[in-house]
Every structure is written in structure tokens, then in C-alpha cells.
Amino acid sequence: MARRFATVALMLAIGLGSQGCALPMTDGASGPSVNYTLDGIAYRTFGAPVDTLQRATLTTFKRMELALQSDEPKDDGCRELIAADADRTIHVELERLTARTTRMRITAKRGWVWRDRATAGEFIVQAERSLNDTPAFTQRTK
Helix, strand or coil: CHHHHHHHHHHHHHHHHCCCCCCCEEECCCEEEEEECCCCCEEEEECCCHHHHHHHHHHHHHHCCCEEEEEEECCCCCEEEEEECCCEEEEEEEEEEECCEEEEEEEEEECCCEECHHHHHHHHHHHHHHHHCCHHHHHHHC
């Protein structure tokens, strides 16, 4: 009985301890630059300031025909943008790492519980495309 209890306690501790763990898992379809956490959040670090990446994100929302619901700074210094279509909500978090480096995290939710990893990955690919189409960013990187 004690051995069974110890086994269950160990499995529970491992399960709770690994919650929110970010393991780099790449998806061949979206390219090696998109990484995912275990719970389906896509993320990527860009060599661009937060303001430039925010404009690229807004352009990507338009390109993907997503309606902007909010664009607000958070208490921790990050910027959160939320957009939606008929059945998905896209949460974009832009975290300033340095003056010219920003981490983008995307959570695409379908309904209240389901996360859409493919849409989140595609959003990052499209955001990179929008960023590369930005004249100011393109000139600075040359």
C-alpha cells in the first residue's frame, strides 16, 4: 500500500512540476523557426523592436481577416493584442527582451478549451512575412 501511494505521489509531483514547461518542438510545416510549448503556445524571438512587431502583428490580423478586439500594455511591460474570427481567438503577447529584440507568443483558442497549434504557427509565419514587408525594418537590416 505504501509503495502504491509513493508511486502515485511521484507521478503527481512529476505532472505538476512539468506544467507550463516550454520544450522546443518544431513543426516541419511551419518551419524550424516556430517553437511550441507542451500546451500548444507558439513562440518566436524576432530581431525587431516591440513597436515594429506590433505594427507587423496588426498587418497580419488584417491579412488573415481577424478582427482586432484589444491592443493594450500589460503590467509586466508586455503588450497583448487579441483578435478573433467566427470560431477562434488569437492572443498575441509581445515581450521586450532588449531595445531591438522581442519575443512573440501566440495562443490560438478554439472555444473555451481547445488550442489550435497550426493556426498559432501560421500566424508567426505570416507575422514574419509582414515584418519583412515593412520598409523601415527592411532598410535597417541591410
